[in-house]
Amino acid sequence: MAIKKKDDVLLKIKDLRIEGYSDEKWIEIVHGVDLTLHRGEVLGLIGESGAGKSTIGLAAMGFARDGCRISGGSIEFDGMELTTTPESALRALRGSRIAYVAQSAAASFNPAHKIIDQHTEAPVHYRIQKRVEAQEDAMQLYERLRLPNPEEIGFRYPHQVSGGQLQRAMTAMAMACRPDLIIFDEPTTALDVTTQIEVLAAIRDIVDQFNTAAIYITHDLAVVAQMADTIKVLLKGNEVEEAPTEKMLNSPKEDYTKSLWAVRSFTRKQKNRPKTKGAVPVVSVQDIDAAYGDVKVLKDVSFDIYAGMTVAVVGESGSGKSTTARCITGLLPPTKGKILFNGEELPASYRDRTKDQLRQAQMIYQMADTALNPKVKISEIIGRPAQFYSGLSGGELKSRVDELLDLIELEPSKYYNRYPPELSGGQKQRIGIARALAAEPTFIICDEVTSALDQLVAEGILKLLDRLQRELNLSYMFITHDLATVRSIADEVVVMRQGEVVEQGPKDKMFKPPHHPYTDLLLSSVPEMDPNWLTTLLEERGVDNVGEASDASNKG
Amino acid sequence: MGDILSLVAKRLGYGVITLLVISILIFFAVELLPGDIAEAVLGQSATPETLAAMREQLGLNQPAVVRYLQWLAGAVQFDFGVSLITGDPVSSAISQRFANTLFLAAYAAVIAVPISIVLGVIVALLRNTIFDRVANVLTLTSISSPEFFLGYILILYLAVKTSMFPAIASLRGDMDFIDLLYRTFLPALTLVLVVTAHMMRMTRAAIINLLASPYIEMARLKGTPPWKVIVRHALPNAWAPIINVVALNLAYLITGVVLVEVVFVYPGIGQLLVDAVSKRDFPVVQACCLIFAATFILLNLAADVGAILTNPRLRHPK
The missing domain is CATH 1.10.3720.10 (MetI-like)
Structure with missing residues (x-):
């Protein structure tokens, strides 16, 4: 992965400016970014959402999304000036010489066609290979990317293949015409940590083998540290700084970069269970089973949450974390077992619970965007539960809403009459918190509340939740797949896998060996800032023993 | 493909039920129309005797439910009765x-x-x-x-x-x-x-x-x-x-x-x-x-x- 000679420049972007159309005028969103990429080099583009990473990545293909346009600067790809090249000639580059790997492979594969037919589309279209040759080549690529059953997997439809496998199949598809440059746009963001490793390993292998240059777009520093030769940091359409990976990690120059590096510095002191005998947990989940139709999804799940404590429930997608939350709130009545609240058994279905039982347990959701009705004023979103549970109205209601807005650190007079789409992601999540607080609960379920947020914003939300917990003596059930979040906020950890609790205990014990093998797998899969982390890990585990492969071996 | 066949069969079953409900609606809606069928058919040549004979012939003396069932039994075999005007099936x-x-x-x-x-x-x-x-x-x-x-x-x-x-x-x-x-x-x-x-x-x-x-x-x-x-x-x-x-x-x-x-x-x-x-x-x-x-x-x-x-x-x- 050594940086190539200076004269071997593949892509040279100078003073790139891109405009986006909003409110009936063009607004500049990328303000003059320079970028130079040599053959075989991997450049990491990092930044928060809105930094313009994807927009710049697509511009490198001469492509602008609907509602965007390249308004200035030059993009020179292998001697060709893309800003003045006609659309038909640009199209001939795409897929053949520059390829793209999207964030969500599940959404970016066409559900109506077999994977291999989508793979062979570009090489057949460009007459690089005949269909049958292209299919054979696809199978070879699948094998190199360590996909199971490489001869057969391409003949499945996208929905028949798992997310991690699809992401590798998409990388294979990008390789179909052996392009000079691949744009990876957050290719592992939607994946579990255990699956992420195998995709990262696969991408790195194949980029090395074919000496392909790549632009790797991500918001995850630890990931980019594994992949990139050079890192460029972006903020709101401007370049902050650029340096070789090692140098960037060890001695960032700019304050913004340092602040990114310092994120996740937030920690709080771990609390322990009350020592007094006979202390009753706020929530006690006892041996519950649950099923969706005939499919059993939870088996013998038990854990306790004590007053004022945070219990993090971790596990990969499909491990039953959110289903457990649905059982506690009564949305999905368990088929076996019971849920106690302050020692009293709760009716299984929320329909049979009293208003007071309902108010005690509230939820905050992952996607604040979809969890808030965009057509309802903030005052009403927060006011409704206050009205419903506490019977407030008129002046009392207004002062309660103001109080709640104060509590979540938003100026009441400014936000009272606004609508959710006018707010930023972090602000929306704060409204979600205020809505939960409006019911005056003692227990809140936080379902991946920080996963959709940028790191700095996420940290703010964690701090807020921590402060509220201290002030209001709240108990949290914190559902997450992000172990860094667990490290910073949890008191106790419950590890779930395939609907069962694998291991549970206080955080300090859980993060120290010896672990249950699955806990160990989860912990060791979290990327670290060390650029050699992936290499070391793969050496330790062996390449055929990461992600799903190791999953299979652990099942036995 | 077996799933699809059973699904089609199920939907066909629902279709038959719907059709049955509709047949009831049609029959009794016609039943509700004002006037007497025999009178309508005979028009000006209606006398009490001919009306009675006509009703007998059309089976109008029987209760509506019985007539509905008879009509339905015929309809299942594509026999919808006889046209009142032409007398043809x-x-x-x-x-x-x-x-x-x-x-x-x-x-x-x-x-x-x-x-x-x-x-x-x-x-x-x-x-x-x-x-x-x-x-x-x-x-x-x-x-x-x-x-x-x-x-x-x-x-x-x-x-x-x-x-x-x-x-x-x-x-x-x-x-x-x-x-x-x-x-x-x-x-x-x-x-x-x-x-x-x-x-x-x-x-x-x-x-x-x-x-x-x-x-x-x-x-x-x-x-x-x-x-x-x-x-x-x-x-x-x-x-x-x-x-x-x-x-x-x-x-x-x-x-x-x-x-x-x-x-x-x-x-x-x-x-x-x-x-x-x-x-x-x-x-x-x-x-x-x-x-x-x-x-x-x-x-x-x-x-x-x-x-x-x-x-x-x-x-x-x-």
Whole structure:
């Protein structure tokens, strides 16, 4: 992965400016970014959402999304000036010489066609290979990317293949015409940590083998540290700084970069269970089973949450974390077992619970965007539960809403009459918190509340939740797949896998060996800032023993 | 595929139940009509004696439920009783007329469905261009005009002024197929104009709706030409709504053609129904309504099955 000679420049972007159309005028969103990429080099583009990473990545293909346009600067790809090249000639580059790997492979594969037919589309279209040759080549690529059953997997439809496998199949598809440059746009963001490793390993292998240059777009520093030769940091359409990976990690120059590096510095002191005998947990989940139709999804799940404590429930997608939350709130009545609240058994279905039982347990959701009705004023979103549970109205209601807005650190007079789409992601999540607080609960379920947020914003939300917990003596059930979040906020950890609790205990014990093998797998899969982390890990585990492969071996 | 067969069987079962409910509605709705059937049939020649005899003959003395069951038992075997006017069996009167209506519907559908889907794809490809707008205005105009009005316009320009086509679509037994197509062209064209807009606009909307999908962006980033993006990547995922609107329009072609048939004096089932209603020939009315209901149910069933067959998630389960 050594940086190539200076004269071997593949892509040279100078003073790139891109405009986006909003409110009936063009607004500049990328303000003059320079970028130079040599053959075989991997450049990491990092930044928060809105930094313009994807927009710049697509511009490198001469492509602008609907509602965007390249308004200035030059993009020179292998001697060709893309800003003045006609659309038909640009199209001939795409897929053949520059390829793209999207964030969500599940959404970016066409559900109506077999994977291999989508793979062979570009090489057949460009007459690089005949269909049958292209299919054979696809199978070879699948094998190199360590996909199971490489001869057969391409003949499945996208929905028949798992997310991690699809992401590798998409990388294979990008390789179909052996392009000079691949744009990876957050290719592992939607994946579990255990699956992420195998995709990262696969991408790195194949980029090395074919000496392909790549632009790797991500918001995850630890990931980019594994992949990139050079890192460029972006903020709101401007370049902050650029340096070789090692140098960037060890001695960032700019304050913004340092602040990114310092994120996740937030920690709080771990609390322990009350020592007094006979202390009753706020929530006690006892041996519950649950099923969706005939499919059993939870088996013998038990854990306790004590007053004022945070219990993090971790596990990969499909491990039953959110289903457990649905059982506690009564949305999905368990088929076996019971849920106690302050020692009293709760009716299984929320329909049979009293208003007071309902108010005690509230939820905050992952996607604040979809969890808030965009057509309802903030005052009403927060006011409704206050009205419903506490019977407030008129002046009392207004002062309660103001109080709640104060509590979540938003100026009441400014936000009272606004609508959710006018707010930023972090602000929306704060409204979600205020809505939960409006019911005056003692227990809140936080379902991946920080996963959709940028790191700095996420940290703010964690701090807020921590402060509220201290002030209001709240108990949290914190559902997450992000172990860094667990490290910073949890008191106790419950590890779930395939609907069962694998291991549970206080955080300090859980993060120290010896672990249950699955806990160990989860912990060791979290990327670290060390650029050699992936290499070391793969050496330790062996390449055929990461992600799903190791999953299979652990099942036995 | 076994899943799909059992699903079709299940839907057919529901269809039969629906049809049963509709048959009850039809029978008792006719029952509710004011006046006495015997009186209506006899008209001015009604005397107390003839009325009594007529009622006896028609079985009107029996309770309605018994008559319904008798009628239903007959209908199951395609025996809808005897026409009150002509005295012929209803089924023989209807079958030829229904065949004529099916022919006209098929004629219109064979032209309208491909045209509207191809046009829909083209306007989706050329969206927001002049072509798109002109196509939209033209099809909207044709769908907003009443079909009898469209029919008369066509007669005026294509029959009266230029005498390219006959204004009256009368049928004779000895016509060959080409002649048949020629004579029924104007009513078929009227129907085509009425149904094309709806199907075309739905095709356009269904495709444009998908253009924001990540897999469409992926296709464009693979260098796929725009027409191929639409035909290969968007259209296969747009079939479900398109099939549904096509089925609805096919049902309209069979059951909603009364006015067109009247305008062109076409001997279809719609005209028969109008005649039967005006003459109070209730067995014929009931039979026609039942056939219309069955057509609707069958076409909707076909649409559901079609939507399932075009969905790879349902066709190829995990």
